[in-house]
Amino acid sequence: MIDLLQFDFMQRALIAALLVGLAAPAIGTFIVQRRLALLGDGIGHVALTGVALGFLTGTAPVLTAVAVSVLGAVAIELVHARGRTSGDVALALLFYGGIAGGVLLISLAPGGSNATLMSYLFGSISSVSTQDVWVIGLLAAAVLGMVAFFGRELYVLCQDEEVARASGLPVRFLSLLIAVTAALTVVIAMRVVGLLLVSALMVVPVATSQQLTRGFRSTMALSMLFGMISTVGGLTSSFYIEVPPGAIIVIVALAGFVLALGLGRFVRRSRPQESSP
Amino acid sequence: MSGGQVSLDRRPVLRGIDLTVKPGEVVAVLGANGSGKSTLIRALLGLTPLSGGSTLLYGAPPARFREWWRIGYVPQRLSVGGGVPTTIREVVASGRIARQRRLRPTSPADREATDRALETVGMARRAADPVQALSGGQQQRVLIARALAGEPDTFVMDEPTAGVDAQSQQLLADTLSTLVDQGKTVLLVAHELGPLEPLITRAVVLRDGFVCHDGPPPHAVGAHALPGHDHVHPHAEEKPASPLDWRPTS
Numbered sequence: 001m002i003d004l005l006q007f008d009f010m011q012r013a014l015i016a017a018l019l020v021g022l023a024a025p026a027i028g029t030f031i032v033q034r035r036l037a038l039l040g041d042g043i044g045h046v047a048l049t050g051v052a053l054g055f056l057t058g059t060a061p062v063l064t065a066v067a068v069s070v071l072g073a074v075a076i077e078l079v080h081a082r083g084r085t086s087g088d089v090a091l092a093l094l095f096y097g098g099i100a101g102g103v104l105l106i107s108l109a110p111g112g113s114n115a116t117l118m119s120y121l122f123g124s125i126s127s128v129s130t131q132d133v134w135v136i137g138l139l140a141a142a143v144l145g146m147v148a149f150f151g152r153e154l155y156v157l158c159q160d161e162e163v164a165r166a167s168g169l170p171v172r173f174l175s176l177l178i179a180v181t182a183a184l185t186v187v188i189a190m191r192v193v194g195l196l197l198v199s200a201l202m203v204v205p206v207a208t209s210q211q212l213t214r215g216f217r218s219t220m221a222l223s224m225l226f227g228m229i230s231t232v233g234g235l236t237s238s239f240y241i242e243v244p245p246g247a248i249i250v251i252v253a254l255a256g257f258v259l260a261l262g263l264g265r266f267v268r269r270s271r272p273q274e275s276s277p
Numbered sequence: 278m279s280g281g282q283v284s285l286d287r288r289p290v291l292r293g294i295d296l297t298v299k300p301g302e303v304v305a306v307l308g309a310n311g312s313g314k315s316t317l318i319r320a321l322l323g324l325t326p327l328s329g330g331s332t333l334l335y336g337a338p339p340a341r342f343r344e345w346w347r348i349g350y351v352p353q354r355l356s357v358g359g360g361v362p363t364t365i366r367e368v369v370a371s372g373r374i375a376r377q378r379r380l381r382p383t384s385p386a387d388r389e390a391t392d393r394a395l396e397t398v399g400m401a402r403r404a405a406d407p408v409q410a411l412s413g414g415q416q417q418r419v420l421i422a423r424a425l426a427g428e429p430d431t432f433v434m435d436e437p438t439a440g441v442d443a444q445s446q447q448l449l450a451d452t453l454s455t456l457v458d459q460g461k462t463v464l465l466v467a468h469e470l471g472p473l474e475p476l477i478t479r480a481v482v483l484r485d486g487f488v489c490h491d492g493p494p495p496h497a498v499g500a501h502a503l504p505g506h507d508h509v510h511p512h513a514e515e516k517p518a519s520p521l522d523w524r525p526t527s
Contacts (some may be wrong), residue, residue: 035358035359159356162350166324216364219362
């Protein structure tokens with residue numbers, strides 16, 4: 001572990017991994033509870049268009065990705081709020097549009113090709129620059145800040161939208177907030193695990209910790225811990241065994257889920273029987 | 278609410294309802310399945326948009342109503358959502374939301390109200406258990422505790438007795454009678470009143486989207502009055518409909 005910290009690029013990568021591991025499951029807990037587990041995937045697809053737009057216009061791809069994925073997230077939320085039956089079809093249309101738009105735009109960009117997109121699709125954490133670390137740090141702080149500031153209201157919303165409305169909460173605004181926060185998370189995580197695997201960091205640690213916990217708060221805390229263990233653990237092992245970091249991070253997270261599944265079953269069985277009073 | 282009309286999927290469910298609940302009343306909305314009982318109270322709160330007429334909460338339309346802490350809404354059932362575990366205490370404590378400000382930590386008053394609510398429904402010992410492990414009746418008690426924790430003036434309950442065991446029903450009746458003694462207003466939807474019957478001061482019976490009875494609770498007669506009688510047939514059929522209260526406004 002010490003020799004790995006001697007490299008500057010590895011230091012930057014570890015900081016980025018830590019921040020992503022912390023931020024993604026925090027918003028992920030609300031997303032899972034709201035039955036929007038695939039929201040991250042949808043935004044990830046749309047973000048690809050944003051990345052390509054950055055290359056085409058010569059601006060930083062991270063910034064255009066933020067702009068386009070926030071727009072995409074708002075669109076997804078509006079579709080979700082409006083439609084009932086046609087909702088998932090409309091979402092699917094948006095996903096395809098995102099990928100096709102990305103590939104189309106990148107081919108128009110000078111010197112751009114699908115290979116340029118690969119590092120965004122599958123992540124390239126070892127090429128994270130100091131500036132990237134700052135952007136990731138700011139966005140992660142924004143995500144965690146929003147969860148801390150609106151957490152109580154988001155909890156009520158994700159539990160029962162009607163109760164939230166009957167408590168006078170700004171339901172429309174909070175729903176958009178979740179979508180926008182998810183979009184920011186997608187952009188942060190894009191460099192670490194890649195757009196295609198972004199959602200895994202929002203969903204898998206939450207699924208893992210809910211095998212072991214009984215409360216919402218504890219689920220969120222534990223999932224943030226699992227998130228960090230997966231990203232840092234995956235990154236470290238990729239340094240030693242030369243595999244793509246994004247993939248190994250997700251595999252580590254999934255392995256954790258399988259372990260927790262077995263452990264959770266054991267814990268529940270050894271608990272005193274929950275009898276009705 | 279005056280002249281309230283609601284259509285769901287273009288099918289008229291409420292066709293002109295005039296209803297005013299006065300402070301301190303205990304109103305039961307009765308009627309057969311599909312008569313629009315739940316829709317009525319949801320429309321009253323502005324949760325379901327009206328297609329005609331208007332509804333006022335303490336004199337303000339729902340969109341401009343600000344004093345939501347005065348209303349404690351108890352939905353029909355606990356929604357499980359995406360399945361993230363949550364403890365009984367977390368759910369009950371969230372009933373304080375309309376009284377809390379952002380960034381302000383949970384106050385001692387919040388904690389006391391939550392404890393009291395848990396105590397009232399007999400769930401204090403199980404506060405750290407996940408709600409997912411509870412039976413239907415117990416979940417209903419948690420939902421009522423959530424509304425109690427908010428210390429509202431008016432309780433709006435959607436079928437608090439549906440699918441609830443006898444013990445929980447009795448507990449609900451006891452809780453309600455305490456609330457009534459405190460001068461709280463209660464509006465509840467019920468398919469059958471059971472132990473709640475003596476508490477009800479006014480019954481509103483819905484039929485085909487109209488109010489067909491509004492006044493003292495209709496008393497069960499004959500075999501229906503016998504204890505232990507199982508009420509399984511549709512209600513609207515045998516309720517003494519009083520044509521005087523018919524107010525078709527559309």
